Amino acid sequence: MSSAPAPPDHTPVSADKVIPYSFMVNYKEPIPTGFQAEFLAKIKTMCSQHSTAPTGEKLPGVTVEFNEIFKGFGGQFHPDVVAEMRKEERVEVIQDGLLEIFNFGPYVDQDTTSWALAEISKDLTMPFDPKPPQKFKYHRSSLAGEGITIWILDGGCNNVVNELDASRVAQEPWDSGAVIVHNTTDELVDLFSKGKVHGTNVAATAAGLTLGAAPKAKVRAIRLADPVGMLPTALHVSGALEYIVTEEKDPHLCVINCSWGVLSSKGFTRASIKRSIDAVVSKGFTFVAAAGNGEKKMVGGVEKMVGIEIQATTKNEISDSTNPKILFPASQNNVITVGALNKDHKPAEWSNFGTPVDIWAPGTEIPSVGSFSAGVTQGTSFAAPLVSGVIACILAEKARDEPGHKMTTQEVKTQLLDWGVKFSGNPTLLHNGRPLL
Structure with a gap:
């Protein structure tokens, strides 16, 4: 015999949690001419020099570049790179998190x-x-x-x-x-x-x-x-x-x-x-x-x-x-x-x-x-x-x-x-x- 459908599963599986080393970076408006490309190049260079996390795993650096929905980029970064990004007043650095x-x-x-x-x-x-x-x-x-x-x-x-x-x-x-x-x-x-x-x-x-x-x-x-x-x-x-x-x-x-x-x-x-x-x-x-x-x-x-x-x-x-x-x-x-x-x-x-x-x-x-x-x-x-x-x-x-x-x-x-x-x-x-x- 066929069984009646069960109620949809709606149990949350996890609370949102900070993801180590994962960040999004947004450029604050107005963006000075040339700043976006210059800053991104600087960060990519730093990422190539800091590609291993303190815990040992590899960090890819920039994985996504945003140009349409906002101006910025995201990825996984060494703490030294994050510290450098946060020194720049013209960007906003946002810690990534798991979503429930x-x-x-x-x-x-x-x-x-x-x-x-x-x-x-x-x-x-x-x-x-x-x-x-x-x-x-x-x-x-x-x-x-x-x-x-x-x-x-x-x-x-x-x-x-x-x-x-x-x-x-x-x-x-x-x-x-x-x-x-x-x-x-x-x-x-x-x-x-x-x-x-x-x-x-x-x-x-x-x-x-x-x-x-x-x-x-x-x-x-x-x-x-x-x-x-x-x-x-x-x-x-x-x-x-x-x-x-x-x-x-x-x-x-x-x-x-x-x-x-x-x-x-x-x-x-x-x-x-x-x-x-x-x-x-x-x-x-x-x-x-x-x-x-x-x-x-x-x-x-x-x-x-x-x-x-x-x-x-x-x-x-x-x-x-x-x-x-x-x-x-x-x-x-x-x-x-x-x-x-x-x-x-x-x-x-x-x-x-x-x-x-x-x-x-x-x-x-x-x-x-x-x-x-x-x-x-x-x-x-x-x-x-x-x-x-x-x-x-x-x-x-x-x-x-x-x-x-x-x-x-x-x-x-x-x-x-x-x-x-x-x-x-x-x-x-x-x-x-x-x-x-």
């Missing part, structure tokens, strides 16, 4: 038929039926996200499963802090074998051929971290975003999906991630994030911790004196935050909730692909890519109907809420704008 991963969940096998796509495209003239039929149809636009790129920041993606054809889906050669060298696509996929199950399912929910909300959109997958055993750092997140900005020619034809969250209680990691996301959104990218599976009420983007709600005027304005843990990226005002609904149009019992959640999408009994037979999974991880897919469809339609118009995140959010289905006493459910029949 929040959202990767388990997977179970269960005989099922997909319902989520039908739900977000249903005929709104029909009354709500708590017992939907066993066969569904997804009513979508003919463009289906064509011409739009959905970036999946996750644990990697397998583009050889039936839902994700290699002509539309690419695993990017970027891994946890740096571009990696690879000879073939197969070799690249092998390198990401541990963490790709979650990312593959996220990609299929966003843009799978039969399971995705935008089956004609292009997918570019970045391995931010391995959800099985490795935690991302602030440097990983910023480096991944720098890579995306460098690669994309038109940010307004892109969606960035983050089906994960990191809890940061440290000011240095909080500030660096916020700065990076702000910079990316300001360039025109639309950012979508899962609200998380913590059964928490989010007030101002902050968890309800130890029975105390941290009040805030916006998602990300909080009192540093309280030093709460903040869920990123979902806590940011300029990110579209997604909660998970069940089949009764109620928030799933494990989904985070509260005013920071912008919109809700089906998040239970979502068909799984990749390493699983016909089965399902659940979590805000899979509600978020449904929203990313619908946004890809919105952007594709806008590009066709109004060439040259560049939609902002706020315009996209307004469109989602205008199309969303409002049920009495329940949150706004994602809808793809199918006309009333």
Whole structure:
């Protein structure tokens, strides 16, 4: 017999911790002409002379250079190099830290038929039926996200499963802090074998051929971290975003999906991630994030911790004196935050909730692909890519109907809420704008 899906795993696996020798360096504005190149060259020279840590391990020095989301660089540095950097008043030296991963969940096998796509495209003239039929149809636009790129920041993606054809889906050669060298696509996929199950399912929910909300959109997958055993750092997140900005020619034809969250209680990691996301959104990218599976009420983007709600005027304005843990990226005002609904149009019992959640999408009994037979999974991880897919469809339609118009995140959010289905006493459910029949 098939078993019911277990609640998504939401147990944090580690508190954010300082990473020895790992730092990000930001140039303070205004940057004098020639200073950036001169200072970087000086530091690289010092790194070549101080390549072994006091504890014996090798230190690579500069591993990432930032020119798009901010001006600076990051890497692993000897204490003498760090001391020299801190003497320079025109730079800010930020200690890197592990981020507490929040959202990767388990997977179970269960005989099922997909319902989520039908739900977000249903005929709104029909009354709500708590017992939907066993066969569904997804009513979508003919463009289906064509011409739009959905970036999946996750644990990697397998583009050889039936839902994700290699002509539309690419695993990017970027891994946890740096571009990696690879000879073939197969070799690249092998390198990401541990963490790709979650990312593959996220990609299929966003843009799978039969399971995705935008089956004609292009997918570019970045391995931010391995959800099985490795935690991302602030440097990983910023480096991944720098890579995306460098690669994309038109940010307004892109969606960035983050089906994960990191809890940061440290000011240095909080500030660096916020700065990076702000910079990316300001360039025109639309950012979508899962609200998380913590059964928490989010007030101002902050968890309800130890029975105390941290009040805030916006998602990300909080009192540093309280030093709460903040869920990123979902806590940011300029990110579209997604909660998970069940089949009764109620928030799933494990989904985070509260005013920071912008919109809700089906998040239970979502068909799984990749390493699983016909089965399902659940979590805000899979509600978020449904929203990313619908946004890809919105952007594709806008590009066709109004060439040259560049939609902002706020315009996209307004469109989602205008199309969303409002049920009495329940949150706004994602809808793809199918006309009333």
